[in-house]
Amino acid sequence: MKTEDPGVWSSRRRAVENRAVAWLAARRVMLDPRNARPDTVLFARKALIETAFLVGLRSRLDDAPLAGDYASILEQVEDVAGQPSYRELIARDEVALLLYAGTYAALRLCGRDDPEFRRIIQQAAAGGYAAAFERVPYRQLDLLHTLHLCGIEHRLPAMDDVLPFTVLCSHPNVLKLADRDIYAVTHTIFYVTDFGQREPAWPRGYRLGEAVELLEALLVLAEARANADLVGELLCCLLCLGVTDSDAADQAWRFLESVQEDNGRVNGPKGIIHPRLQSEDDDFRHWAEGYHTTIVAALAGLLERSPRRVVRPRPDMPATDVALVEPLRRAVLWLRDRSMAQSPRAGLPGITAAAIGAAAIQEHQLVRPALEFYAASLADADPDVWQEQGMEIAGEFAMALRAAEVGCPSLEKFLKATAAVVNSLDSVPADVMDNVRRLISLGLIRPSSGMAIPEQSPARERRAYPLHAATTLCEARETYHLGQFAATVRALVRDGWRQHRITRDAISFLIGQQDADGAFGYPACDDQAKREWAKFSWTRSVVTALAPATRNRA
Secondary structure, three states: OOOOOHHHHHHHHHHHHHHHHHHHHHOOHOOHHHHOHHHHHHHHHHHHHHHHHHHHHHHOOOOOOOOOOOOOOOHHHHHHHOOOHOOOHHOOEEEEEEEHHHHHHHHOOOOOOOOHHHHHHHHHHOOOOOOOOOOHHHHHHHHHHHHHHHHOOOOOOOOOHHHOOOOHHHOOOHHOOOOOHHHHHHHHHHHHOOOOOOOOOOOOOOOOHHHHHHHHHHHHHHHHHOOOOHHHHHHHHHHOOOEEEOOOOOOOHHHHHHOOOOOOOOOOOOOOOOOHHOOOOOOHHHHHOOOOHHHHHHHHHHHHHOOOEEEEOOOOOOOOOOHHHHHHHHHHHHHHHHHHHOHHHHHHHHHHHHHHHHHHHHHHHOOOHHHHHHHHEEEEEEOHHHHOOOHHHHHHHHHHHHHHOOHHHHHHHHHHHHHHHOOOOOOHHHHHHHHHHHHHHHHOEEEOOOOOOOOOOOOOHHHHHHHHHHHHHHHHHOOHHHHHHHHHHHHHHOOOOOOOOHHHHHHHHHHHEEEEOOOOOOOOOOOOOHHHHHHHHHHHHHHHHHHHHHHHHO
């Protein structure tokens, strides 16, 4: 949330832009392909078009004449683009049309139109291949947008006709998106909004709020990976959509400010340049690894201050969710049946999880006979049995028995002894707090006792989504550590993040791992014993994660 004076806030963003442009201008010689080695020429051309486009947008988004660092970069771009060795490559390599057309578009935006440059681009675009070979949707949008800025007529579909086929409008699960997918999302928004100058026609059933929610969720994931390049692009996308009153955007600005070096450079993510280029000298690597992210930081500052950018209130978020009752019911029945086939000592974790799931969907009858059987079987169990299970399972099992009005003498004796130990403490360690609250719920400890028991996590309000949780979810999904994934979802729901896009998509991922029998997880092995053990463990974890999510849907 902004707490600073708006003028201070604005000047800090302008400072990010100014420092970034100054760094780029000081290294503009790097943009000249004539100075590059044969194996880095294409890299220089790519950097040229991207830097040129920043200058073109500066002319378009700010009425003030180009001066200073922006002007010096434009002079470099114009010098390179005026050489036959650069522009005539368009006619020789139509596949790379966009590598050159973007440079012309930038010059045109700056009032430096070049009829001969335009003629070669027009000829290539009409030549039956440069604008004809198949591209993925966001690359097709790139072509359409570039031709628009170049003033080149064509017979291709309109951008709004391509938009429905993009990743952006396909309702993706944010936890499954790789960096290349996120770049597809950001560039789609850049092109269809014409960098904030155009209102796209969203596909039927798609709402602006969904795009904003997606961007804000991806900002969390990008910052969790310390990827300043994606943080910057996603921030630019929110600005292109006209959204400024966003906590996620404010946090993105703070992150960019924190990683910008004193000279204005912003380092790019690991692997941003091809490994073959690692043998270059230190100056080249320093520029090559930072130029793009520095451009993005400058663009964010430019978009933030542009008087031509549309500004709108943050739209309402879509009220979408995944159905949980039926998946939980099927999992409860599976756990109940598998637990009843085991010894009470081995099956107790499963039947406890089943009871938690049944309570969440208010269908206690699904597990009542099983609870009665387990209570009778363990009525005289040694304290070691309960100690072995741990307080979480023992406490949850006790609460399930209490709800079913079923008694278990050995368990009650164990819990009373545990409560006596807790009552003797002056304070309660944080890592056992949930277990203490279970004893309170069972009436074995009075909340008014003298010990210090911290309150549960406060309502989410405007707190930042926990980056460590986002990182854990991504890593657990990639390694298929379903137990860790489910535990993280459970913690997020407990801490008030049930309705956040990342948590909702995490829940959707878990639901997608349920098999036809009701169990969760796909072990991808053929040993039957290992398969059963994995499914039993995973299903317990997922059910205990989804149960509170079912109760906290509001």
